[in-house]
Amino acid sequence: MADVIVDPALPPADARLLRDNRRLLIRARRGWVPDRSGPSLAAAPYWRLGAVCGATVCLGLLLGVGGLGRSLGPLLLVLLAVPLMIVTFVRTETPEGEEAEHERRVHAQAVRHEGRYVLIDDLDEPSRRLLRRAQRAVAAVSQSRVNAEGLLDDVRNAVMLPAQEWEIARLLAKLSGLRARHRQTLSGESTPEVAAVAEPLTKALDSSEHAVLGRVEALERYAANVAEAERAYRARQQIAELRARLHEYEELVAETGADETTTDELTRLTEDADRLDQALRRSVSSAHEAFRYLEPGPPGP
Template sequence: MVVDPGVPPEDAQLLRDGRPVLAKMRRGWTPRPRRTLSPTHYRAIAVLGSVSLFGMLAGLGLGRHGSGLTYLVLLGIPLMIVLLVRNGLPEDERAEHERRVYEQLRWYEGRYVLTGDLDESSARLLARAQRAIATVTASRVNAEGLLDDVRNGVMLPAQEWEIARLLAKLSALRAKHRETVSRGLTPEVEAVASPLARALDSSEEAVLGRVEALERYAGNVADAERAYLAHHQIEELRGRLHQYEELVAESGADGFAVPELARLAQDADRLEHALRRSVHAAHAAFRHLDPGPAT
């Protein structure tokens, strides 16, 4: 399930966890109404409560402890039952949870997309978008703040939601269009149906453009990630360079090994420049993906 990022996080998680309830709802299920007590029940409870309370007081006033305890047990227990009923019988926890999920699903209808509702083509596009987003968010360059991680945290979920929302509308409308066309069309209707089919294809191409922009951004981030990891590995090796040189000198090993090891410094500089270039390219791709607020 893809949820509108504008939904509060707790509610969004409840929606995601509530997919089994959504499946039941689509089969026509609705939760039972909460149990309530009628005014007649309340009057009966008040009378019974007064009688029970009188009995308890009478039992406590008896001289013998055994008789007082008997009255307390026989008449006190009904009072406890009355008080429980007065406050309402406890609901089954699972039923109450399902009722809460049902209410949230109804309240936020239109602000979540179940990926299983997408047709095959739309599902593939959404999966591509989600893979691209995962590449960015899971990268170390993003975690280290080399990218605009704050804007990524806002823009990427918004992009995922917009793509999912458009694909859900496209899938539903495309299914209806195919159903109509499958029954056969007269030449007059065919003249109208063909441009509408092209409109659906154009809409899919527009969403594809969004997905490809995400993938370009993710590709730049992947380049930056490789350069970042290689740069840090080279730095680790360069930090131990003197140990290698010392070992080579003491062991009388091939003298050509030292110049080879010294190239680590050059490699580190080269990778640092590559990292800067790839991060710059990622920033440029980000700006293309997210043009910012309209002025």
């Protein structure tokens, strides 16, 4: 399950970068800023460039002064100039340079999209448990065969389920942060006046948690209905495979002279398949009904 939950409205590339770099996002949360003074890419090793230039100049002087021939000198200079040009104009990336550039990109996206992603580390323990429950429900629906086969509204699931996961994570992050500050303020001794003011605020926090719990439970009810449809779908597939081989069983019974009542039992597969079809339709219908509770209601006045 994801430890970084991202607003589904983010561009896919940005969302993927955030999801894949939880460690750097945690550091950014703690105030880390990458070093921006170094090069984004490691340039060619300039000390080697200087060495090549020096060697070229020295060799040219030696060729001119030593009289090695006017035709040989320019040729050697050209041969030395080829690697010199490569070193000068071709920039190579080193692992250190790539890592530094990657860290700058992640930090920039973290700053740019602050408030549009939630780390599991942002949540207190009760909120973390609630989020994990929501994620398990989302995964159960998304990974089901009935969803993949289009028996559910897979298009709406692909949109609604990530939106539900994000909304739950966002609310839990706000709840965790406010609850931590609330407890810190009330830690230690307090007067009756402070307790009287804090009591309704504490109830507001509890009420908010209960509301988020309702969202999670709605997801779990949907996942339970989908699981029932999944069982009926798999059973129907198994019955279909058995029916496809029914004639082989009947031939074997006839050839071996087995009890004729066995044939009657085999023909009941058709009735079993019909019952499973009905069960599948009922369970899919129940899943659709449960899905309606996940949809956002009409906007208020």
